[in-house]
Amino acid sequence: MTKMCVLGLGYIGLPTALLFANNGVDVVGVDVSERVVASLQQGKMHFEEKGFQELLDSAMQKAAFRASTQVEDADAFLVAVPTPFDAEFRMADLKYVISACEMIVPYLKQGNLVIIESTIPPKTCEKRVRIILERSGLKASQDFYISHCPERAIPGNTLHEMVNNDRVIGGLDEKATEMTRDLYSCFVKGNLYLTTSTTAEMIKLMENTYRDVNIALANELSMLAEDYGINIWEAIEIANKHPRVNIHKPGPGVGGHCIAIDPWFLTENANNSSLITLARNINDSMPIHVLKKVKEMVNGIENPVITVFGVAYKGDIADTRATPALKFIKLAEKEGFTVKIYDPLVKEFEYPILSLEEAVEGSDCIVVLTDHSIYKKMCVKKFINLMKNVNIVDTRNIIDFNI
Ligand code: SAJ
Numbered sequence: 001m002t003k004m005c006v007l008g009l010g011y012i013g014l015p016t017a018l019l020f021a022n023n024g025v026d027v028v029g030v031d032v033s034e035r036v037v038a039s040l041q042q043g044k045m046h047f048e049e050k051g052f053q054e055l056l057d058s059a060m061q062k063a064a065f066r067a068s069t070q071v072e073d074a075d076a077f078l079v080a081v082p083t084p085f086d087a088e089f090r091m092a093d094l095k096y097v098i099s100a101c102e103m104i105v106p107y108l109k110q111g112n113l114v115i116i117e118s119t120i121p122p123k124t125c126e127k128r129v130r131i132i133l134e135r136s137g138l139k140a141s142q143d144f145y146i147s148h149c150p151e152r153a154i155p156g157n158t159l160h161e162m163v164n165n166d167r168v169i170g171g172l173d174e175k176a177t178e179m180t181r182d183l184y185s186c187f188v189k190g191n192l193y194l195t196t197s198t199t200a201e202m203i204k205l206m207e208n209t210y211r212d213v214n215i216a217l218a219n220e221l222s223m224l225a226e227d228y229g230i231n232i233w234e235a236i237e238i239a240n241k242h243p244r245v246n247i248h249k250p251g252p253g254v255g256g257h258c259i260a261i262d263p264w265f266l267t268e269n270a271n272n273s274s275l276i277t278l279a280r281n282i283n284d285s286m287p288i289h290v291l292k293k294v295k296e297m298v299n300g301i302e303n304p305v306i307t308v309f310g311v312a313y314k315g316d317i318a319d320t321r322a323t324p325a326l327k328f329i330k331l332a333e334k335e336g337f338t339v340k341i342y343d344p345l346v347k348e349f350e351y352p353i354l355s356l357e358e359a360v361e362g363s364d365c366i367v368v369l370t371d372h373s374i375y376k377k378m379c380v381k382k383f384i385n386l387m388k389n390v391n392i393v394d395t396r397n398i399i400d401f402n403i
Helices: 013-021 034-041 052-061 095-107 124-136 158-164 174-184 197-228 232-239 262-267 274-284 286-298 324-334 356-360 380-384
Strands: 003-007 026-030 065-068 076-079 113-116 145-148 167-171 192-196 305-309 338-342 365-368 392-394
Touching: 003 013, 003 095, 013 026, 013 052, 013 065, 013 076, 013 158, 034 065, 052 065, 052 158, 076 095, 095 113, 095 124, 113 124, 113 174, 124 145, 124 197, 145 174, 145 197, 167 174, 167 197, 174 192, 192 197, 197 232, 197 262, 197 274, 197 286, 262 274, 274 286, 286 324, 286 365, 286 392, 305 324, 305 356, 324 338, 338 356, 356 380
Parallel strands: 003 026, 003 076, 026 065, 076 113, 113 145, 167 192, 305 338, 305 365, 365 392
Antiparallel strands: 145 167
């Protein structure tokens, strides 16, 4: 039986470890957080997502998964730690990837495979990961093997996408690629596309950059449509009937831990990336544009109270990482507005989350920032009379005023 050591038990590392454990691999999951490890040792997930607890229960029943703070000898090591964004230099901060690789060094043996799932800039496997792991005295592509297999699952539907999406696998050499393919084929039902490590690194960043640039285009089109007095949602719907057009959705900006930072990993070493940089700047500036619209609406109202609907970074999840709502709220407070928040999914946030009635009572303007499906079915007539002044800015086109 193959033994795997997975470093990083977060949103990606943990479900990946559990999928391997449920499909014939003996897995030890390693995390530097004692709290995370203690919770998993008791069979409890430290965050919620559909299907994860069941997957943990069955892996524990099979005795195929253990959590630990210590790396152990294994046949394969999988690194799934975060790659934070260094905002000052607009670069990937590789500190966690580097320290995970350093933790592997004393345990690295002949024939081992090291897979990096964390998002990394092109050439990181070749130039950083290889050099750190070779401190073991072993030589990459001769004594041990390195590959990159980026995760591409969407938060909110992680498990389904981890199993069913196609995957990209890029080794430093062909043997590394093949060893990685053989491992992942135990649970991945999608196609496994084989390439080099640098190409795999680039592909992952290209995918998220593609989305960011397209969202920026949608945001720019929505601002132009406002100038022309056009309903952008109707215009996009009709334009997208064209067989080769797929305009994304405009909104209050791009949040989450991937799309808003990965494009910078692609441009950190480049001097010819004006389009990608421009798209990032457009998306980052959207909360300012939303505030401008709110200011126009509450113009003349003394000490306006505004209600934010939704602080999750996108619809139907409780995740607020890098949410554009936070920038909007901070800007609104600077403007002197009182801000109240309603988000039925989010449990922890920098600001208090109120009930619908508390949040709407005495409000001068509702600003919808997240497209939770629950907002679609809300009966507006039931709460609109609680407002002091009825103004609504719906950046996601989700509120149905007829119900
Ligand atoms: N958004 C828009 N308009 C759109 C689509 C999204 O404003 O048309 C906004 C969302 O509201 C959100 C942000 O963009 O604030 C990002 O949301 P998302 O659903 O586009 O993506 P993430 O960040 O949840 O997940 C992405 C996915 N990448 C792609 O679809 C190319 C996922 O497959 C990746 O695995 C993930 O990044 C990651 O970990 O890299």
